[in-house]
Amino acid sequence: MVPAAFVRLEALPLTPNGKLDRKALPAxxxxxxxxxxxxxxxxxxxxxxxxxxxxxxxxERVGRHDNFFELGGHSLLAVRLLARLTQALAVELPLATLFAKPTLADLALSVGEVPNGSGAQPAPAILPVGRDGALPLSLCAAASLVLVTVGRRQHELQHPLGWRLRGRLERAAWQRSLDRVFARHEALRNVFVAPQGRPWVEVLPADAGLPVTEHDLSGRPDAETALWICAVTRRARRSTCRAAR
Incomplete structure (x- = not known):
């Protein structure tokens, strides 16, 4: 909360009703x-x-004895600084190091201590993981699986969404669009498997296509009512209802 900069003014700019006009303060x-x-x-x-x-x-310029926080730095900028440091110099520093050594020269010394193992740690390389076999569950996926299998709360983990389309629907083009989205986003193709009671994640192939179940209500006299009933049933969570107009 200590000001980082001090600007001398002859008078404070005020709004027409006498309050401080913050937008008029000079940078x-x-x-x-x-x-x-x-x-x-x-x-x-x-x-x-x-x-x-x-x-x-x-x-405009930073000297080797300047203090990061005295120049206007704060905790949010500190996090951004460490992220930029990782990108530029391929090292990771704990946030506590910046607070302990906020001057440029001292912080640079900590970065330089990486080869000796006494300062920052080298940023680990991000490598792609093979998709040939089963993958371990993330913490979030494991928690979801527990809720489904033990807590019987599968409906709370679903996100039902309905669209009402009017006019002629190009069903083939619509299915191709869904399949394209399904192919591009791997997260949509993750499924749980549990061979011998051990849960894993398997990724369906990109060309598997999104399965869609269609309920044709166009031949029913109560199509409008049946359409809404279909929309609120459990089947509508992963299916399509169609009625004639």
Whole structure:
């Protein structure tokens, strides 16, 4: 809550009813921020850090003795800084390190300690996982499976959604569109399997197609009523009802 910048004004801008006009306050220039005696960054790490700080904090230049929080940094910007640090230098620093060493030179020293194992840890490489066999359940998937198999709460995990279409429907084009979405999004093709009581996730092939069950109500005299009944039944959670118009 300590101000990061101080701007001297002859008078505060006010609205017509006498309140502070925040939108009319001038933006602080580079000299308004609390700064140490400027010393240019040294080395590749400090230079890279200074560029990231300048972009996130909106300042023109950053010295090696400047403090991240004194220049306007806060906890949200700190998280963004660490994410940018991972992208630029391929290292991961704990948030506590930034709070303990908020000056540019000290933080750069922590980054430089990575090879010695005494500072940040190298960012792990993100590698694709094969889809040839069964996959372990995530924590969220495991919790959902427990609710379904033990708690009998499968209906609470479903998300029913209904559309009412008017006019002529190109059924083949509609099915192709659903199949295309089904093929593009792997999460829609995940299914639970439990061989020998051990649950796993299997990914259906992209060309499996989305199964759709159709209930034709066009030949019924009470088609309108039957359509609404179909929409609220359990079958309508994963099927289509069609009535003549």
């Amino acid at each position: 602080p220039d580079d000299d308004a921020y609390a700064r140490r005696v400027y010393e240019a960054p040294q080395g590749e790490i400090e230079t890279a850090l200074a560029a990231i700080w300048a972009e996130l904090l909106g300042v």
